[in-house]
Amino acid sequence: MSTKVQPITSQPNPTGKATTLTNEEILRYSRHLIMPEVGMEGQLKLKNAKALLIGTGGLGAPLGLYLAAAGVGHLGLVDFDVVDFTNLQRQVTFGSDDVGKPKALAAQARLSNLNPDIEIETFETKLTSENALELFKDFDIIVDGTDNFPTRYLVNDACILLGKPNVYGSIFRFEGQVTVFGMPDGPCYRCLYPEPPPPGLVPSCAEGGVLGVLPGIVGSIQAMETIKLILGTGESLKGRLLLFDALAMKFRELKLRKNHSCPMCGDHPTITKLIDYYEFCGVRGEEAPGPDVQVPEITPRDLKSRLDRGDDLFILDVREPHEFQICNLNGHLIPLGELPRRVHELDSSREIVAHCRSGKRSAEAVDFLRKAGFRKILNLKGGILAWSDEVDPSVPKY
Amino acid sequence: MSVKVIIPTPLRVYAGKADSTEVSAKTVGEALGQLTNKFGDLRKHLFTEDGKLRSFVNVYVNDEDIRYLSKENTPTKDGDTISIVPSIAGGFV
Numbered sequence: 001m002s003t004k005v006q007p008i009t010s011q012p013n014p015t016g017k018a019t020t021l022t023n024e025e026i027l028r029y030s031r032h033l034i035m036p037e038v039g040m041e042g043q044l045k046l047k048n049a050k051a052l053l054i055g056t057g058g059l060g061a062p063l064g065l066y067l068a069a070a071g072v073g074h075l076g077l078v079d080f081d082v083v084d085f086t087n088l089q090r091q092v093t094f095g096s097d098d099v100g101k102p103k104a105l106a107a108q109a110r111l112s113n114l115n116p117d118i119e120i121e122t123f124e125t126k127l128t129s130e131n132a133l134e135l136f137k138d139f140d141i142i143v144d145g146t147d148n149f150p151t152r153y154l155v156n157d158a159c160i161l162l163g164k165p166n167v168y169g170s171i172f173r174f175e176g177q178v179t180v181f182g183m184p185d186g187p188c189y190r191c192l193y194p195e196p197p198p199p200g201l202v203p204s205c206a207e208g209g210v211l212g213v214l215p216g217i218v219g220s221i222q223a224m225e226t227i228k229l230i231l232g233t234g235e236s237l238k239g240r241l242l243l244f245d246a247l248a249m250k251f252r253e254l255k256l257r258k259n260h261s262c263p264m265c266g267d268h269p270t271i272t273k274l275i276d277y278y279e280f281c282g283v284r285g286e287e288a289p290g291p292d293v294q295v296p297e298i299t300p301r302d303l304k305s306r307l308d309r310g311d312d313l314f315i316l317d318v319r320e321p322h323e324f325q326i327c328n329l330n331g332h333l334i335p336l337g338e339l340p341r342r343v344h345e346l347d348s349s350r351e352i353v354a355h356c357r358s359g360k361r362s363a364e365a366v367d368f369l370r371k372a373g374f375r376k377i378l379n380l381k382g383g384i385l386a387w388s389d390e391v392d393p394s395v396p397k398y
Numbered sequence: 399m400s401v402k403v404i405i406p407t408p409l410r411v412y413a414g415k416a417d418s419t420e421v422s423a424k425t426v427g428e429a430l431g432q433l434t435n436k437f438g439d440l441r442k443h444l445f446t447e448d449g450k451l452r453s454f455v456n457v458y459v460n461d462e463d464i465r466y467l468s469k470e471n472t473p474t475k476d477g478d479t480i481s482i483v484p485s486i487a488g489g490f491v
């Protein structure tokens with residue numbers, strides 16, 4: 001599961017720590033070397049540092065690029081995902097040729113091209129409670145660029161157990177949060193948020209979207225914090241939560257305090273080993289997006305044949321107006337959030353088929369309408385995505 | 399007491415897309431009460447069924463976490479800013 005790109009030009013030495021730079025490295029890092037905040041001493045710290053990036057995608061892309069370019073001597077990349085066409089809008093490490101390749105390997109190829117003098121280790125695996133401590137133990141700094149709550153809590157807890165700094169960044173649409181957890185006397189993620197939101201209450205990136213530049217900015221701030229921690233210079237974000245609103249172009253800062261009764265990092269910790277983070281976050285099974293509501297369904301093929309037959313079906317589209325503009329099935333648009341106050345637009349005597357992009361929001365809509373007394377209502381299984389796959393490939397997927 | 403409440407991106411959809419709103423309140427609890435009266439859809443995202451602030455939603459008066467002040471009884475004064483900061487998980491998706 002792990003492959004290494006051996007350094008090409010750096011000199012091996014018995015202590016394992018580099019004490020010199022090659023002439024080529026001196027040239028490469030000259031803009032660092034001529035500033036007193038880095039200098040030769042700092043550049044050697046970077047060269048001897050080991051940073052582990054959890055995720056190589058949105059936040060991981062600028063992180064990997066800048067840490068590699070800056071000469072962080074040993075980078076670990078953890079990602080089990082494969083590059084997908086929709087990633088290219090923001091995951092700038094990858095090129096169109098990388099679609100279909102494992103992200104960790106594609107990132108490794110790009111970063112070692114950028115800087116052949118560093119070691120890049122890849123872990124094409126899902127981070128779990130079983131492998132996290134083993135994976136983290138050889139690294140100095142962990143950089144969290146994951147996309148889900150179970151992994152966030154796992155990364156936090158593993159960092160606290162091992163006493164390692166955790167450079168945290170998180171994004172949603174055009175808003176970001178950055179801080180540094182796991183510093184001596186500093187707070188941890190559980191001090192900030194003792195519990196994750198129950199599934200379904202906070203939309204994920206895939207549902208909510210993200211402006212492509214945002215992970216570039218937030219990931220770059222994480223890269224800056226990582227480099228400062230390695231250099232031991234400046235003031236880290238420890239104890240401060242940096243909020244960034246790209247739309248308003250505003251940075252704000254909130255005080256982040258260590259919670260002395262925190263179960264993880266408080267005075268009397270009650271969590272002393274890694275737990276089941278999927279259970280903790282209320283997610284059953286690894287891929288389960290949350291407790292799905294069970295509602296009557298119709299497959300895209302069945303819907304097509306019933307429409308072709310001329311059955312009287314009312315198509316209800318519960319997506320947002322901007323999604324309707326991308327593609328639609330000529331349905332009546334009522335976004336899920338507006339459904340409660342627009343129920344009167346629906347005729348409960350007619351048969352209704354509700355749909356969204358993937359079938360999840362429309363399942364909620366069907367569940368809601370059934371509770372409101374609608375009896376003849378079905379959910380389009382798999383939504384527009386499945387319609388495009390099974391019935392009409394001319395309908396774009398997004 | 400005029401207090402500005404900043405609504406975070408993930409919750410704006412439940413607040414008529416507003417990014418902030420002005421309320422007149424003497425405490426944080428009053429301010430949040432007015433906010434959820436104004437935007438009813440926000441209530442279940444901020445409070446549990448028994449009316450407690452949800453644990454993945456943090457509230458700050460200016461830059462201080464109300465958990466370290468007087469929680470919902472934290473007094474507010476003219477010109478204060480209340481920030482609602484829910485946890486977001488996004489990163490590499």
Ligand SMILES: [Zn+2]
Pocket residue numbers: 187188189190191192259262263264265266
């Ligand atoms: Zn803590």
